[in-house]
Amino acid sequence: MSIGNEIVKGRTVNTNASDISSFLTNSGYEISYVLACRDIKEEIGNSLEFLVKKCDIIITTGGLGPTVDDITVESIALYLKLELVINEHAYSEISTKLTKRGMEFTPERLKMALMPAGSEILHNNVGTAPGMILKHDGKIIFSIPGVPSEMRAMLPGISSFLGPSGMEYYSLEYDVKGLLESKIAPYVKELIKKYNYEMLVKTHPESGNTLNRKVTIEIYGYGKSKKRLETLAQEIKEEIDNIILTKL
Amino acid sequence: MSIGNEIVKGRTVNTNASDISSFLTNSGYEISYVLACRDIKEEIGNSLEFLVKKCDIIITTGGLGPTVDDITVESIALYLKLELVINEHAYSEISTKLTKRGMEFTPERLKMALMPAGSEILHNNVGTAPGMILKHDGKIIFSIPGVPSEMRAMLPGISSFLGPSGMEYYSLEYDVKGLLESKIAPYVKELIKKYNYEMLVKTHPESGNTLNRKVTIEIYGYGKSKKRLETLAQEIKEEIDNIILTKL
Numbered sequence: 269m270s271i272g273n274e275i276v277k278g279r280t281v282n283t284n285a286s287d288i289s290s291f292l293t294n295s296g297y298e299i300s301y302v303l304a305c306r307d308i309k310e311e312i313g314n315s316l317e318f319l320v321k322k323c324d325i326i327i328t329t330g331g332l333g334p335t336v337d338d339i340t341v342e343s344i345a346l347y348l349k350l351e352l353v354i355n356e357h358a359y360s361e362i363s364t365k366l367t368k369r370g371m372e373f374t375p376e377r378l379k380m381a382l383m384p385a386g387s388e389i390l391h392n393n394v395g396t397a398p399g400m401i402l403k404h405d406g407k408i409i410f411s412i413p414g415v416p417s418e419m420r421a422m423l424p425g426i427s428s429f430l431g432p433s434g435m436e437y438y439s440l441e442y443d444v445k446g447l448l449e450s451k452i453a454p455y456v457k458e459l460i461k462k463y464n465y466e467m468l469v470k471t472h473p474e475s476g477n478t479l480n481r482k483v484t485i486e487i488y489g490y491g492k493s494k495k496r497l498e499t500l501a502q503e504i505k506e507e508i509d510n511i512i513l514t515k516l
Numbered sequence: 517m518s519i520g521n522e523i524v525k526g527r528t529v530n531t532n533a534s535d536i537s538s539f540l541t542n543s544g545y546e547i548s549y550v551l552a553c554r555d556i557k558e559e560i561g562n563s564l565e566f567l568v569k570k571c572d573i574i575i576t577t578g579g580l581g582p583t584v585d586d587i588t589v590e591s592i593a594l595y596l597k598l599e600l601v602i603n604e605h606a607y608s609e610i611s612t613k614l615t616k617r618g619m620e621f622t623p624e625r626l627k628m629a630l631m632p633a634g635s636e637i638l639h640n641n642v643g644t645a646p647g648m649i650l651k652h653d654g655k656i657i658f659s660i661p662g663v664p665s666e667m668r669a670m671l672p673g674i675s676s677f678l679g680p681s682g683m684e685y686y687s688l689e690y691d692v693k694g695l696l697e698s699k700i701a702p703y704v705k706e707l708i709k710k711y712n713y714e715m716l717v718k719t720h721p722e723s724g725n726t727l728n729r730k731v732t733i734e735i736y737g738y739g740k741s742k743k744r745l746e747t748l749a750q751e752i753k754e755e756i757d758n759i760i761l762t763k764l
Contacts, residue, residue: 270550272719273718274536274734275550275718276537276547276548276549276550277537277538277546277547278533278534278535278536278537278538278539278540278541278547279534279538279541279687279734280534280720281529281530281531281534282529282530282533282550283529283536285526285530285552286523286526286527286529286530287526288526289524289525289526289629290525290526290527290580292526293525293526293527293711298525299524299525299526300524300552300553300554300559301524301551301559301563302518302523302524302530302551302552303549303550303551303552304533304549304550304551305548305549306548310717311548311549312673314566314570315549318562318566322562331699333583333697333721334697334698334701335697335698335701335704335705335718335719336701336704336705336708337716337718371696374698374702375702376701376702377698395721415721415723416723417723418594418723424725433569439527439735441597447620448619449581449582449583450581450582450583450619450622450625450644453582453583453584453624454622454623454624457582457583457584460584468521468585469583470521470522470583471583472528473581473643473663475663475665475666486522486527
């Protein structure tokens, strides 16, 4: 869940979302939705309402800073009807950073230490605002900053809090020139069925001219054993290569 | 609403969303949410349900092609309880393209002509699958392909169908070196209030080192007159420059 007008109105490309998703996908987690909303309390609440119903884990980015439009934690507390308190760990982390730079604890900076009661913090080694970890109703909500370098630096903390997913993800991609999606489509459909949907096959046509354009074939799946996924992917690739050679 | 596993799992950065949003923002439309979901009927239905409740106009990208995971139109029909029929205009557009290339109308290609009864089509001058325009319950749903070159080529069609928004958008951005967000935050808060929230001011810190990093100041807003927005933005910029010079 990406919070920020700049994302929603298209000023900023949402690379945070793809960075977080690919990080978690490669750790075996399945992502269901990516939602971006504006810096508006009600819309943050609506977004959270949707995601809390559908997902076990929610990661928000953005809106943790000292400015007037940084309202993420406040909105989460409001929507979940939780009391906002000064988190002592957040307070001391911010305080140490400010002292080091000879800066004062202004009300704007104090805001970064406010979190719903019972929250834990995620250390921010790059910027000032700590992240938040909130367990609520069997769900886990992480809130991390939207500045990409700060967001990235906090992914290992999320990962170690969550622990291993117990699943592996594997993906094999390669390009085929002059292939038409619509020609290979019926074979891919049968192939996926044959492998019991354990692996999926997607064809991504290159942007540009339809004729002679390149298609990227992506074979991927989740499972308990990476080795098995690799073997399956290789088997499927050979079947596809054979279909292209003999039937198209 | 971006449909596709590749977006949600972070394989593909969602530049379609930012391209569409910035195109519409610059035409004076306000975007409220950007939502990405997987190629799963139920999740497409859930996403549509959320957006239909909150927005007047919904644009979906992806899932219009001939492959087994291209299920956008089918899922929209299912969720809105509409009958899928062969759209004659879509049929003839696809047919013309196939004939030109000496290709047959296979079941996979026929799928691209199926649309809910009452839909209009959006011409696709780049690829094969036409887009869909569906008016439903006072809302408008556009479905366009996910291949970026095809998506971009269809934006003018969406724009001309919607007509002028009646609003203008204006944004002024510039960088300030060595500025701290938290220092200028209280002044920005007062400034926005002084201008009655007609214009918003956002500070975007550069990713990287906290000290001496650059902050981009963004002054923006919607209004009836572009000239007035420009004048306001310039006035606010001068006030900010003055605050930086005299108070920080």
